[in-house]
Amino acid sequence: MLALEPLEIPFRHLLSVFLPGHAARTLALITGAAFGAILIGTSAAWLTSAFRFPGSLILRWTLPLPLAIPPYLAAYIYAEMLDYAGPVQTSLRRLMGWQSPADYLFPDIRSLWGGIAILSLTLYPYVYVAAQTAFSRGAAGLMQAARTMGGSWRSFRAVALPLARPAIAAGAALVMMEALNDIGLAEHLGIRTLSVGIYHLWFERGDLAAAALLALLTLLFAAALLALERRARAGRRFDDSDAKNRLAPQRLTGKAAFWAWLVSALPLALGFLLPAAALITMSASARWDSLPPLAELFAPSLRSLFLGALGAAFLAVAATLLAYGGRLLPQKLTRAALLFGTMGYALPGAVIGLGIALPLSYAGALIADFGVSSWLVFSVAILLLAYAIRFLALPYRLLEAGFARIPPSLDQAASMVGKSPAAILSAIHLPQLAAVLAGGALFAAIEIMRELPITLFLRPLGFETLAIQIYARADAGHLEEAALPALVLILLGLFPTYFWARRL
Amino acid sequence: MKNLPITAALAIALAIAIAAIQYPHNASAQNNPDTESNAVNVYSFRQAFLVEPLFHRFQEKTGIHVNVLYAKKGLIERIALEGRASPADILLTTDVGQTIQAADSIAAELQSQKIRRNIPRRYRDPNNKWFALTRRLRVVMASEDRVSPQETSRLTYEKLAAEKWRGRICIRDGHNPYNLALFAAMLIHHGEEKTRDFLIKLKKNLARRPAGNDRAQIRAVAAGQCDLAVANNYYLGHMLAKPKDDPRHRAAQTVRVVLAQFAKGGTHENLSAMIMPRFAPNKENARRLMEFLSTAEAQNIYAESNFEYPVHRSVSPPDLLDEWGGVYPDRINFREMARQARQAALILDEIAFND
Numbered sequence: 128m129l130a131l132e133p134l135e136i137p138f139r140h141l142l143s144v145f146l147p148g149h150a151a152r153t154l155a156l157i158t159g160a161a162f163g164a165i166l167i168g169t170s171a172a173w174l175t176s177a178f179r180f181p182g183s184l185i186l187r188w189t190l191p192l193p194l195a196i197p198p199y200l201a202a203y204i205y206a207e208m209l210d211y212a213g214p215v216q217t218s219l220r221r222l223m224g225w226q227s228p229a230d231y232l233f234p235d236i237r238s239l240w241g242g243i244a245i246l247s248l249t250l251y252p253y254v255y256v257a258a259q260t261a262f263s264r265g266a267a268g269l270m271q272a273a274r275t276m277g278g279s280w281r282s283f284r285a286v287a288l289p290l291a292r293p294a295i296a297a298g299a300a301l302v303m304m305e306a307l308n309d310i311g312l313a314e315h316l317g318i319r320t321l322s323v324g325i326y327h328l329w330f331e332r333g334d335l336a337a338a339a340l341l342a343l344l345t346l347l348f349a350a351a352l353l354a355l356e357r358r359a360r361a362g363r364r365f366d367d368s369d370a371k372n373r374l375a376p377q378r379l380t381g382k383a384a385f386w387a388w389l390v391s392a393l394p395l396a397l398g399f400l401l402p403a404a405a406l407i408t409m410s411a412s413a414r415w416d417s418l419p420p421l422a423e424l425f426a427p428s429l430r431s432l433f434l435g436a437l438g439a440a441f442l443a444v445a446a447t448l449l450a451y452g453g454r455l456l457p458q459k460l461t462r463a464a465l466l467f468g469t470m471g472y473a474l475p476g477a478v479i480g481l482g483i484a485l486p487l488s489y490a491g492a493l494i495a496d497f498g499v500s501s502w503l504v505f506s507v508a509i510l511l512l513a514y515a516i517r518f519l520a521l522p523y524r525l526l527e528a529g530f531a532r533i534p535p536s537l538d539q540a541a542s543m544v545g546k547s548p549a550a551i552l553s554a555i556h557l558p559q560l561a562a563v564l565a566g567g568a569l570f571a572a573i574e575i576m577r578e579l580p581i582t583l584f585l586r587p588l589g590f591e592t593l594a595i596q597i598y599a600r601a602d603a604g605h606l607e608e609a610a611l612p613a614l615v616l617i618l619l620g621l622f623p624t625y626f627w628a629r630r631l
Numbered sequence: 632m633k634n635l636p637i638t639a640a641l642a643i644a645l646a647i648a649i650a651a652i653q654y655p656h657n658a659s660a661q662n663n664p665d666t667e668s669n670a671v672n673v674y675s676f677r678q679a680f681l682v683e684p685l686f687h688r689f690q691e692k693t694g695i696h697v698n699v700l701y702a703k704k705g706l707i708e709r710i711a712l713e714g715r716a717s718p719a720d721i722l723l724t725t726d727v728g729q730t731i732q733a734a735d736s737i738a739a740e741l742q743s744q745k746i747r748r749n750i751p752r753r754y755r756d757p758n759n760k761w762f763a764l765t766r767r768l769r770v771v772m773a774s775e776d777r778v779s780p781q782e783t784s785r786l787t788y789e790k791l792a793a794e795k796w797r798g799r800i801c802i803r804d805g806h807n808p809y810n811l812a813l814f815a816a817m818l819i820h821h822g823e824e825k826t827r828d829f830l831i832k833l834k835k836n837l838a839r840r841p842a843g844n845d846r847a848q849i850r851a852v853a854a855g856q857c858d859l860a861v862a863n864n865y866y867l868g869h870m871l872a873k874p875k876d877d878p879r880h881r882a883a884q885t886v887r888v889v890l891a892q893f894a895k896g897g898t899h900e901n902l903s904a905m906i907m908p909r910f911a912p913n914k915e916n917a918r919r920l921m922e923f924l925s926t927a928e929a930q931n932i933y934a935e936s937n938f939e940y941p942v943h944r945s946v947s948p949p950d951l952l953d954e955w956g957g958v959y960p961d962r963i964n965f966r967e968m969a970r971q972a973r974q975a976a977l978i979l980d981e982i983a984f985n986d
Contacts, residue, residue, distance in 0.1 A: 136977065144980045210847075211839075212854030212882075228838065228856050237842040317804065317842040317985065330704035331806060332976055333732055484712050584709070588672055588700045588718055602703060603678055604846045 135334040145324070145337075150344060153320040156242055156313070157306040157348075161299040163247025168254025169295055171391040173283055176262040179376045180384035186391050187259070191252040193398030195620035197577040197594070198249045199311025200613050203601040204402045205245055206315060209236040237316045245312060248398035250302045257298035261291035296359030303352050304473045307345070310580045311598060321345045322475040322580070329481070342478045349473030353466070360528075403617060409610040419608055423596075428615050431576045431593040434507075435619070438514045439522075439572035443564055445515060446522035451552050454530050454538075465523075472520035476513075476580030483513050484585065506587055513581045518574050522567025529563040530556065569623035576619055593619075670696040671916035674706045675723040677903060681937050682723065688932065689923050695916050707733045715910045720917035722906045723764070726808035728815075730904040731969035734760040739909040743918060749925040753962075754902065754942040763902040764924055765939035768958065769813050770898065771889040772860040772867060774852050783889040788817065788899065791859070791891075792832035800836045801848040801857035805984035806976055809845070809863060812901050814979070815971035819963050820893050827978050834984050841985050846870070853882035863901070864888060868938025868951055888955040897959035903939070 136145070174180075175187040193201075208215050216233055225231050235241065313320045319327070321341055329338035379387050453465050471479060487509065533556060541551045557564075579594050586595065593616045600609035675682055679701050686697040700706070700719075707729065710719050722737070724730045738760040746755070746762055754763035771791070773783050791800060803810065817826045838857035848860035849867060870883035890898050905924060907917050923929055930943040940948050940958070947953075979985070 135973070140977055140980065148983070148986070206843075210843075211856040212847075212850045217854065226855070235839065237840065317840060319985065326704060327806065330708060331808065332973070333707075335708070484709075487712075583702065584705055586700075589698050599678075599701065599703070602844075604844050 136328070136332065136337050141337055141340065145328075146341070146344065149319060149321050149324045149341065152239065152318055153307065153322075153345075153348065155239055156246070156318060156320055157303040157352075159239070159243035160246035160250060160306040161303045163243055164251040164254045164302040165295060165299050167247055167251040167394045168256075168298065169258045169288075169291075171251070171394055172255050172258035172262055173287065174387045174391045176259055177283070177287070177376055178379045178387055180379040180387045182388055182392065183376075186388075186395065189399075190255050190391065190395055191624055192395060192621070193249045194252040194573065195617050195624045196249055196399060196402055197311070197579075197616070198246055198305070198309055199315065199579060200577075200597060200601075200616075201245050201249045201398070201402050202242070202312035202315045203597075203606055203609070204405050205241070206236050207606050208405060209233075209241075239318055242312060242316045242318045245316075246302070246306050246309070248394060250305055251394055251398065253301040253305070254295055254298035257294040258291050261294040262287055293359045293361075297356055300352055300356035300359060304349070304356075307348055307352065307473065308475050308580075310475070310477065315602075321348070322477055325475065325477045325481075326580070329477075338481070342475075342481065345475055345478060349470065349475075352473050353470060357466075403614075406610045406614050406617070409607045410614065413607045413610070421611075424612055424615060427591050427593045427596050427612065428619070430590065431616065432619060434510070434514070434592065435572035435576040438511055438518070438575040439568040441511060442515055442519060442522050442571045443568040446519060446526050446567060447552075447557075447560075447564065449519075450523055450526040450530055451548075451556070453527065454535075455548055469520035469523050471516040472518065474517065476517060476578065477584075479513050479517050480581050480584035483509065483516070507590070510582065510585045510587075513585055514571075514575045514578065517578070517581060518571045521571045521574065522564065525563050525567040525570075526560060529560045533559060565626065569626050573620045573623045577616060668913060669694065669916075670698055671720045671913050671920050672718045673697060673699045673721045673723060673920075674710065674719045675699055675701050676703065676706060676725045676729065677701075677723045681933075684936060685924060685929055685932055688929070689920055692923070693919060695919065697920070707737060710737045710908050713910075717908060717910050718912060719908045720911040720913045721920060722908060724761075724904045724906065727812050727902050727904075727965050728808050728969045728972045730761050730763075730902060730906065731966055733906050734758075737908045738906045739911065739914075741907050741918060741921065743922055745922045746925045749927075749930075749944065750942050751944055761904045761906050762921065762925065763904045763942045764930075765903045765933050765937070766942060766960070767901050767903065767939050768864045768890065768898050768960070769809055769861065769901060770864050771891045772849050772852055772862050772886045773889050774855075774858045775885050775887050777855075777858045778887075780887075783887075786889050786891045787894045788813070788891050789821075789829065789894050791836065791861070792829045793836075796836045796859060798836065798838050799858040800833070801838055801851045801860040802833075802841055803844055803848060803862075804841045805830075805979040808972075809901060810861075811972040811975050811979075812968055813861070813899050814975035815968045816893065816896075816899050816961060816963055818971040818974055819967055820896060823974065823978070826975070827982065830978060830984060831982050834982065849886055850879075850882055853885045860886075864952070864955065865938040868949075871951065872938075890956050890958060892959065893961055896963065897961040900960040902942075902965065 171186075171190055175183050175190065207213055210216065211228065211233075219225070219231075219233075223231070307320075308322065309320075310322045310326060312318075313323045314326075321344060325338045325341045325345065328334045328341060449465060449468065453461055537555055538551055541555060542548075546554070576592075577594050579598055582592055582594055583598070586592070591599075593612045596612045597609045597616065600606070600612075673682075673686070679699070682699070686699070689695065690697055698718075702709075706719075706722060710717050710722065710733075713719070722733055724733060734756055740759045741762075742759060750762055754766070755761065771783070771786060805811075805814070814826065814830065817829060821829070838851070843851075845860075845862035845866045846869070848857075848862050849870065851857050852860045867883055867886060867888060870879045873880040873883075875881075892898050905921050907914065907921065911917050925943065927943050927946050930941040930946040933939060934941045934946065934949050934952075938949060938951060940952065952958075
């Protein structure tokens with residue numbers, strides 16, 4: 128519908144100049160990030176599940192921590208540190224006596240490669256957790272056998288990797304969806320992806336129709352990713368039934384232990400410890416009189432927390448009802464509707480914001496005639512609705528998988544003794560699914576708290592969240608003022624990450 | 632139906648919580664169009680620290696409460712989408728293109744003798760839809776160490792394309808509104824072909840891909856990554872206003888402002904402005920705030936705290952700006968500039984200026 132409005136920018140220009148570059152950059156960024164995350168996540172997961180070395184137990188727990196750091200925040204920090212005028216290059220120059228940019232080569236962090244690196248380092252936990260679960264629970268017996276016959280590399284290549292491949296692919300698909308969605312990182316590093324392009328066309332060039340065209344293209348990307356993810360999950364051949372039969376790790380010593388430690392500790396250091404340390408130093412060394420008052424932190428933190436908690440609770444209920452509905456009515460139509468309903472996860476926030484604001488504004492214009500002032504359009508309820516569309520897939524997918532593990536015969540037996548579907552849900556399913564449900568809800572809570580594009584566009588007058596505060600201050604070039612809200616956001620994100628990691 | 636009460640309880644909790652977090656601003660930012668409330672709602676592209684001192688002063692004087700929504704992008708589109716229900720009483724812009732776009736799409740006319748008396752004709756809309764608040768110059772910042780005053784004594788924007796600056800210039804994203812306005816002015820002075828040629832050569836002269844804001848370009852000059860930066864003048868003012876031992880202050884001291892001009896014109900001038908949206912619910916309060924912003928008192932605060940050139944007839948620019956030299960602003964038509972900015976954006980796309 129939007130795509131039918133007249134274009135400001137000539138169509139041919141859009142097609143020949145604008146689209147190809149944006150599509151190619153997007154493709155490069157998301158596949159690059161997926162490869163990076165697979166490399167990091169899989170190797171770290173394998174090392175920490177198949178071996179014991181000093182620190183391996185702690186690493187196993189702490190490796191998901193980068194999840195608490197939104198990619199855009201990591202981008203702000205790394206761009207600041209690795210910039211020509213930043214501390215790293217400045218000390219290098221001082222140390223080596225270099226005078227000008229011509230004296231040495233230093234990779235430009237504000238580039239596609241920089242973007243891929245930062246996305247890989249902050250998003251690898253999606254792959255790590257999936258792979259970790261698969262490695263340590265999936266057919267441990269088989270791997271044990273392969274190990275006794277052919278050593279650990281062979282057991283990895285011949286048994287573990289093929290078994291874990293679907294899980295890894297599903298994790299990688301999540302990474303790609305996150306990367307497709309990102310706007311803060313790409314904008315800051317100057318990578319003009321489709322998501323950035325949508326914002327640019329609409330808000331800077333005033334061309335809603337062109338933005339909608341770009342959004343359509345992004346939808347195609349999203350659909351392709353979803354198909355990929357579904358295929359990957361369909362191929363998942365192990366389940367949790369032998370969860371008790373965990374793989375017994377092999378002990379490493381000497382050089383091997385050191386390398387294993389280095390490879391698995393590095394992503395944690397670069398993806399979490401370093402950015403967090405940078406933020407702490409920044410807020411510690413800032414001149415307190417030049418920082419905004421601490422009180423300005425309080426309300427945004429509360430709002431972020433509220434939004435996260437409310438959104439997660441709402442999503443948990445909705446996902447339960449939907450997943451259960453899918454179980455009760457397993458027709459094609461229901462399944463298609465559910466797939467469509469959870470597609471929001473792959474949609475860039477920009478597209479969702481646009482899709483919600485526009486119809487609501489038409490409706491709002493109608494209502495306004497009756498004297499109802501529709502601050503509604505940009506109210507918190509609408510914001511929550513948008514989050515729900517965007518993140519429903521997170522708890523839903525987990526629940527769907529959880530339901531699949533409960534044998535249908537149980538339902539049949541219960542309904543034979545006269546239990547209603549609702550009673551079956553609350554008496555039989557929910558107790559078994561509680562952990563899964565909590566995990567999904569917590570996950571959604573983190574995502575909501577750090578969400579940027581939707582919040583930027585749909586927030587009501589004067590409604591500032593932590594993410595908004597960080598974005599606004601960092602974008603204005605005052606990263607030191609963003610350090611404290613960023614630390615609070617990371618702390619808030621640590622709780623869900625902790626509960627999530629505990630399931631490992 | 633054991634889970635029905637739970638669901639219901641959750642829903643109620645949800646409703647209460649939403650009401651709770653909405654309460655503070657609903658209480659203050661009432662936007663019922665029927666009754667004139669004691670508040671005025673501002674949507675601002677300008678950053679909080681720049682406008683808040685002004686709002687505080689206004690609140691002190693009138694008792695009218697100012698609510699603000701800050702955003703870097705999308706406010707015009709948002710007001711358009713909110714339509715009749717929009718709570719926005721005033722929109723503060725940072726650039727000519729933005730201002731004219733808003734004037735053409737969402738603005739109401741405002742007849743005010745006071746504003747007309749304060750702001751010269753050039754700096755307000757003939758149809759009374761927009762009124763400038765400050766003038767900002769897009770200038771060249773040169774390294775004190777590596778660029779001699781002779782080299783920049785008669786610097787024109789056109790000369791930024793000269794071969795001698797190969798690999799020595801820093802500039803932010805070409806599509807940034809400030810750059811688009813500058814390139815639009817170039818289009819007006821020289822036409823499409825010469826402008827395209829200029830932009831291709833300018834791209835060759837860049838020390839790095841365009842990235843970061845104007846402050847980042849100045850920082851890059853100070854650090855030695857480039858020798859010239861294109862930036863709005865007040866950014867340097869902000870850096871110099873930091874305490875003497877602050878690294879930003881020290882960086883700024885290694886940089887010199889060069890008031891570049893067009894070969895047949897003056898220094899490129901952009902505007903920040905104010906607009907009253909058509910469906911503003913508190914029109915009278917909006918008028919009072921807008922009139923206040925045009926007074927000498929407010930204009931002084933603006934100039935002193937943000938180092939921009941005031942538009943008020945009798946307010947003189949702060950001393951720092953005088954130190955940077957006398958200004959001969961380019962006198963091209965602002966509406967034409969906004970129109971040409973679109974053309975400039977297409978050329979930038981075509982030559983892949985940002986890549």
